[in-house]
Amino acid sequence: MARTPTITYDRGTLILHPPPKGKVWVDFATWDDRIEKFRVPAHQYRRLVLALRAEGTELTDKAKEFQEIELVPTRVMEPYLHQQEALEAWKNAGQSGVVVLPTAAGKTYLAQLAMQATQRSTLIMVPTLDLMHQWYAQLVTTFPDVAIGLLGGGSRDRTPILVATYDSAAIHAETLGNQYGLLVFDECHHLPSSFNRVIAEYAIAPYRLGLSATPERTDGKHDDLKLLIGEEVYRKTAAELSGSALAKHDIEQIKVTLSAAERERYDRLIHIRNAFLKEANIYLSSAQGWQRFVGASARSKAGRKAMLAHREAKAIAFGTEGKLRVLGELLARHYPARTLIFTDDNATVYRVSQDFLIPAITHQTPVKERHEILTKFKQGDYKTLVASRVLNEGVDVPDASVAIVLSGTGSTREYIQRLGRILRKGKDPAKRALMYEVIAEDTNEEGVSRRRQGNTAKKAPRQLELVPSRSTYPIPPPAVPRAAEAEEDDNW
Numbered sequence: 115m116a117r118t119p120t121i122t123y124d125r126g127t128l129i130l131h132p133p134p135k136g137k138v139w140v141d142f143a144t145w146d147d148r149i150e151k152f153r154v155p156a157h158q159y160r161r162l163v164l165a166l167r168a169e170g171t172e173l174t175d176k177a178k179e180f181q182e183i184e185l186v187p188t189r190v191m192e193p194y195l196h197q198q199e200a201l202e203a204w205k206n207a208g209q210s211g212v213v214v215l216p217t218a219a220g221k222t223y224l225a226q227l228a229m230q231a232t233q234r235s236t237l238i239m240v241p242t243l244d245l246m247h248q249w250y251a252q253l254v255t256t257f258p259d260v261a262i263g264l265l266g267g268g269s270r271d272r273t274p275i276l277v278a279t280y281d282s283a284a285i286h287a288e289t290l291g292n293q294y295g296l297l298v299f300d301e302c303h304h305l306p307s308s309f310n311r312v313i314a315e316y317a318i319a320p321y322r323l324g325l326s327a328t329p330e331r332t333d334g335k336h337d338d339l340k341l342l343i344g345e346e347v348y349r350k351t352a353a354e355l356s357g358s359a360l361a362k363h364d365i366e367q368i369k370v371t372l373s374a375a376e377r378e379r380y381d382r383l384i385h386i387r388n389a390f391l392k393e394a395n396i397y398l399s400s401a402q403g404w405q406r407f408v409g410a411s412a413r414s415k416a417g418r419k420a421m422l423a424h425r426e427a428k429a430i431a432f433g434t435e436g437k438l439r440v441l442g443e444l445l446a447r448h449y450p451a452r453t454l455i456f457t458d459d460n461a462t463v464y465r466v467s468q469d470f471l472i473p474a475i476t477h478q479t480p481v482k483e484r485h486e487i488l489t490k491f492k493q494g495d496y497k498t499l500v501a502s503r504v505l506n507e508g509v510d511v512p513d514a515s516v517a518i519v520l521s522g523t524g525s526t527r528e529y530i531q532r533l534g535r536i537l538r539k540g541k542d543p544a545k546r547a548l549m550y551e552v553i554a555e556d557t558n559e560e561g562v563s564r565r566r567q568g569n570t571a572k573k574a575p576r577q578l579e580l581v582p583s584r585s586t587y588p589i590p591p592p593a594v595p596r597a598a599e600a601e602e603d604d605n606w
Contacts, residue, residue: 121154121162123177123292126316128154128162134173138165156291157342159318160210177318180235180295183274187230187256194359197224200348204228204323210344212302212324216352217534219359221325222249225298226256228323234295235274239283239313241301243267249277249300280310291316297343299324303527305342306335314342327534328527352533360537361515363547367563369555370436380557383427390420431557432521433462438469440552444518445470445498448548452491452514455500456532458521466500466520475501503528505535513540517549521559522566529566 119134130143131151142162143152154162159177166173193201197220200213209232215221229236238253240246246266253262253275263271265278265286272293283290290313297317299305302324305314314322324343330336339346356362372380390396394410394417397403411421445453457463460476467474473487473496488511490496505511517536522528536547553559 118172118174119166120174121159121177123156123179123318124153125288126156126291126312128156128159128177128318130154130162134166134169134171136166136169136171138169139171141165156316156318157314160320177292179292180319181274182233183235183260185230185233185257185260187226188258189256191223193223193227194220196348196350196355196359197227200224200350201227201231203348205231207344207347209296209321209323211322211347212326212329212339212343212345213347214326214329214349216327216350216355216360216537217531218537219327219350219352219355219534221300222252225300225323225325226253228298228321229275229296232296232321234321235293236276236296236298237283237290237294237317237319238275238277238298239280239300239305240277241280241304243279245300246277246279253277280304280313283313284310287312287316292318294319296321296323298322299343302326302339302343303329303331303336306331306338311338311342327530330526352530352537356537361539361542361545361547363533363537363549365533365549365551367551367553368440369553370434370440371555372430372434372436372557376430376434380427380430383423383430384558386423387420387427390416428558429459429461431554431559432458433465434554437520437552437554438466441466441518441520442470444516444550448516450497451516452494453498453516453518454505454511454514454532454535455498455518455520456505456522457500457502458523460502462520463500463502470498470500472498472500475499475504477502477504479504505532511535513538515545515547517547519549519551523562526566 117132119130119132119139122129122131129149129151130139130153133139133143133152139152139154139162142154142158142165144154145151146153163173163175196215200215201224204211204213209228213221213224215224225238238249240249243266246264250262250264257275260275261273262275262277263269263273265271265276266282267279276290276294278286294317297314297319299314299322303326304310305324322343324339329339329346352360352363390410391398391407394406396406396410398407407417407421407424410417412418441455455466455472457466460478463474463476466472473491475484475487479487487496487499491499492513499505514536517532519532522532533549536549539545551563553563
């Protein structure tokens with residue numbers, strides 16, 4: 115009598131033995147001479163099982179070790195319309211896919227709704243330890259009856275709900291792969307890297323949710339999210355949510371002029387750099403061009419001189435005295451509104467901190483000191499903070515209404531993340547946020563600004579909010595709390 119085909123999990127792959135009688139499984143399997151059995155990539159688990167079921171093949175499943183869990187939240191909030199739409203879109207896509215929402219649009223709460231809809235053991239990936247602890251604190255409060263653990267920062271829990279850093283999850287991917295039915299990838303643009311992608315590839319989880327404000331990657335690997343998580347199922351921008359889920363906002367660009375001495379020095383430095391680039395036939399309009407410039411700077415004195423000139427010119431544009439004068443005027447204009455100041459480099463952070471007596475946060479700031487600064491900012495003891503890139507991602511920043519960007523990269527992701535820091539409504543439903551972008555005129559910074567705004571700076575130096583009408587995008591009434599209900603699933 116023929117034995118029933120069985121699938122088992124083996125360190126990131128599936129073993130299918132004995133092979134089924136039909137043909138559908140052949141598209142998934144590869145023969146392994148070492149064990150003389152067929153192997154199937156773990157991430158193909160769902161497709162394989164559904165295909166065998168559709169063919170009427172009886173199957174013994176010994177791979178699945180994730181469990182059903184009962185998730186009953188202690189606090190239930192009415193989801194915003196975009197959260198409900200995103201949840202429904204994700205369900206309709208088989209509870210797999212990527213949702214793109216701006217910073218402060220409630221991606222964490224959307225994930226909680228997805229967990230309630232799935233009712234399966236869940237592994238949540240985040241890029242930083244700060245985010246890991248933020249997720250943990252919120253989940254412990256929301257689901258107190260379920261064991262919730264941490265993986266990373268010295269913790270190695272194995273619980274029905276586990277919050278892990280990408281690094282730690284990747285290291286333990288082989289043993290985690292069959293333990294969780296739902297994978298939640300926060301800031302999922304981190305997943306397609308060569309190190310992190312094994313988290314998804316070694317997992318059999320049939321349900322997957324990716325969350326990001328900007329999933330696009332400069333290396334093009336965001337296309338891999340379709341294989342690792344699923345198709346993009348829903349997207350909203352900050353402009354589309356302005357005035358409803360997010361605060362109304364204005365974005366204003368202010369151009370400052372270099373002093374005569376700064377202009378002379380800047381032009382001389384750019385001439386040195388460009389002369390070298392022309393001779394070396396290098397163009398900085400692409401990532402490959404920049405990589406070639408970096409390589410050339412390490413191979414010759416002329417290349418090194420050009421790179422130093424480039425960096426000094428950049429420092430002049432980013433830290434011109436004109437920006438500091440504008441900063442002083444803006445701070446006086448908006449005091450005592452909570453204000454965040456962003457720069458691209460630590461040197462400017464410390465200069466602003468010293469000149470204006472403003473608390474500063476950089477990657478060098480100790481964790482306890484950073485926590486104390488953010489707490490006092492939240493309480494109103496500090497009205498203003500200045501930071502470099504450390505507040506872009508992975509840090510829970512208290513509500514602010516004004517952001518002043520003195521310098522930054524050409525990254526659209528960074529731009530959206532910084533804008534998101536001031537878009538939370540907090541306790542003020544009529545809040546109006548304002549972001550200033552201060553750039554040095556007639557410098558390379560103008561091109562950087564255009565890139566990070568998606569080439570909108572030329573068309574609209576002052577960008578006003580786009581507010582959907584209440585008739586098409588109503589604000590949910592807060593007095594009627596309810597949670598999203600779970601639907602029938604595929605019995606995983």
